[in-house]
Amino acid sequence: MRILIVGGGMGGTILANNLARRLNNELKTGKARITMLSASDKHMYQPGLLYVALGRMTPDELYRDQASLLEPGIEFHVDPVDEFQLDKNQVKAKSGKTYGYDLIAIATGSRPVPEEIPGLAENSINVYTEEAALKFFQTISRFQGGRVVIAVGVPHKCPMIPPEVTFTLYDYFKNRGLADKVSFHYTYPIGRLHSLEPVSKWMEGEFAQRGITSETLFNIKEVDGKKRVVRSLEGSEAKYDLLVAVPAHKGMEVIEKNNLGKGGWIPVDRNRLNIEGHTNAFALGDTTNIPISKAGSTAHFEAEALAENLASIVKIGSPTRDYDGKVFCFIEAGKDKATYAMFNYNNPPDPKPPTKSIHWFKMAYNQLYWTSARGLL
Amino acid sequence: MPVARASAPRKVIDARGTFCPGPLMELIAAMKIAEVGDEIEVLSSDRGSASDIPEWIRKVGHELMSTSEQEGVWHVVVRKAK
Ligand SMILES: Cc1cc2nc3c(=O)[nH]c(=O)nc-3n(C[C@H](O)[C@H](O)[C@H](O)COP(=O)(O)OP(=O)(O)OC[C@H]3O[C@@H](n4cnc5c(N)ncnc54)[C@H](O)[C@@H]3O)c2cc1C
Numbered sequence: 269m270r271i272l273i274v275g276g277g278m279g280g281t282i283l284a285n286n287l288a289r290r291l292n293n294e295l296k297t298g299k300a301r302i303t304m305l306s307a308s309d310k311h312m313y314q315p316g317l318l319y320v321a322l323g324r325m326t327p328d329e330l331y332r333d334q335a336s337l338l339e340p341g342i343e344f345h346v347d348p349v350d351e352f353q354l355d356k357n358q359v360k361a362k363s364g365k366t367y368g369y370d371l372i373a374i375a376t377g378s379r380p381v382p383e384e385i386p387g388l389a390e391n392s393i394n395v396y397t398e399e400a401a402l403k404f405f406q407t408i409s410r411f412q413g414g415r416v417v418i419a420v421g422v423p424h425k426c427p428m429i430p431p432e433v434t435f436t437l438y439d440y441f442k443n444r445g446l447a448d449k450v451s452f453h454y455t456y457p458i459g460r461l462h463s464l465e466p467v468s469k470w471m472e473g474e475f476a477q478r479g480i481t482s483e484t485l486f487n488i489k490e491v492d493g494k495k496r497v498v499r500s501l502e503g504s505e506a507k508y509d510l511l512v513a514v515p516a517h518k519g520m521e522v523i524e525k526n527n528l529g530k531g532g533w534i535p536v537d538r539n540r541l542n543i544e545g546h547t548n549a550f551a552l553g554d555t556t557n558i559p560i561s562k563a564g565s566t567a568h569f570e571a572e573a574l575a576e577n578l579a580s581i582v583k584i585g586s587p588t589r590d591y592d593g594k595v596f597c598f599i600e601a602g603k604d605k606a607t608y609a610m611f612n613y614n615n616p617p618d619p620k621p622p623t624k625s626i627h628w629f630k631m632a633y634n635q636l637y638w639t640s641a642r643g644l645l
Numbered sequence: 646m647p648v649a650r651a652s653a654p655r656k657v658i659d660a661r662g663t664f665c666p667g668p669l670m671e672l673i674a675a676m677k678i679a680e681v682g683d684e685i686e687v688l689s690s691d692r693g694s695a696s697d698i699p700e701w702i703r704k705v706g707h708e709l710m711s712t713s714e715q716e717g718v719w720h721v722v723v724r725k726a727k
Binding site: 427609617 | 666667678704705
């Protein structure tokens with residue numbers, strides 16, 4: 269059986285490695301073949317971008333060679349897919365080559381699209397790409413005081429970024445001795461401070477302690493850079509001296525172009541992860557339309573469930589388990605403290621007060637990530 | 646022969662048991678890529694959605710078509726008006 273994995277990020281890499289170990293014998297005897305196509309020969313640890321934005325890490329620390337992260341036996345090509353021909357069980361890549369498959373898994377991720385809101389890209393900073401994170405640091409290091417507005421668009425990658433960027437930036441200015449010169453105003457699209465109710469409650473207390481003001485039900489409509497004001501769909505506005513955006517995201521253009529899903533989001537079954545209307549095509553990670561966090565940990569747990577299922581399809585002809593909606597997120601809370609949220613489709617999260625030890629565990633995880641991507645953790 | 650349809654098929658967001666990003670957030674995201682006139686149905690097991698979603702719809706000016714509860718699942722149907 270030929271298994272094709274498209275995308276060599278968090279989801280694709282864990283899936284490939286997990287599968288390779290489950291199908292060790294089948295790979296040796298030629299009964300199974302695993303091929304990965306990706307757009308880059310490098311793998312980026314995306315959560316590290318937050319630390320780059322704050323001047324605590326440099327971009328070179330975020331990358332590893334993709335090939336070095338893969339189990340032996342996985343064929344890897346840097347050859348991004350251009351056309352998905354799911355009805356013919358093949359894809360066409362940029363090189364012009366066609367790759368056939370019996371099973372395909374798509375994990376092409378998501379991208380921020382600040383340019384879709386008038387004025388947002390030019391007038392705000394964000395942490396979502398290497399270039400943006402560097403600009404973020406340069407901007408905050410020159411900032412001498414004023415009103416910082418954090419404005420959040422949906423959907424976005426990593427639901428913990430809005431509180432994390434707020435608390436860590438607050439500490440950054442405090443450490444520079446600017447606490448008295450900087451004020452913070454936080455806006456959020458729905459009727460509370462965070463989509464997870466317990467996180468929202470916890471944030472209320474933390475905001476009160478730091479004097480951070482907020483407006484909820486605020487969806488960014490446009491930014492007027494001359495007047496330095498951001499306006500909401502709901503009809504209100506917020507004045508800023510420094511605008512920090514969590515821009516809305518879309519899936520990759522190639523997904524939309526191939527009619528696999530509007531906005532680049534691929535409709536899949538929430539338990540089996542097969543693409544609607546297909547039994548041999550699957551999607552995982554940020555690019556699915558499942559209403560759960562677009563987070564590395566979602567991609568991780570989906571990859572584990574899918575690897576088990578794809579391996580059993582090869583071995584016994586049918587999948588054996590369901591993905592239960594499991595997500596685990598660290599939440600950096602500033603002052604060297606952190607907490608976490610864990611939940612699935614049936615059990616809500618219950619984050620505990622932040623502690624130093626969880627912060628240090630998160631710091632360790634920044635390194636352990638590479639072990640996790642190899643599928644060992 | 647293609648059959649003419651009065652309206653586009655309704656898009657369903659199955660947000661049952663999803664805690665993050667939350668049903669309203671999913672709806673806001675879906676509305677952005679929908680066309681004016683499209684209907685979206687949100688399924689939510691979170692009771693709060695039954696009040697959250699209508700509140701946002703009113704504020705922004707879309708149309709709330711219906712809300713109902715069936716066995717602990719809220720069905721909220723919204724039409725993109727602008
Ligand atoms: C600043 C920041 C902080 C974050 N913090 C956290 C955190 O604390 N915890 C957490 O769980 N998550 C966090 N995330 C989110 C996490 O990084 C992503 O959700 C995760 O990487 C998604 O995995 P994925 O496999 O779906 O996509 P990605 O890891 O983005 O991988 C996509 C892959 O697809 C490839 N690709 C793209 N187009 C094509 C094509 N046409 N053909 C072939 N390949 C293609 C790309 O080269 C890439 O290898 C954070 C993200 C950012 C940006």
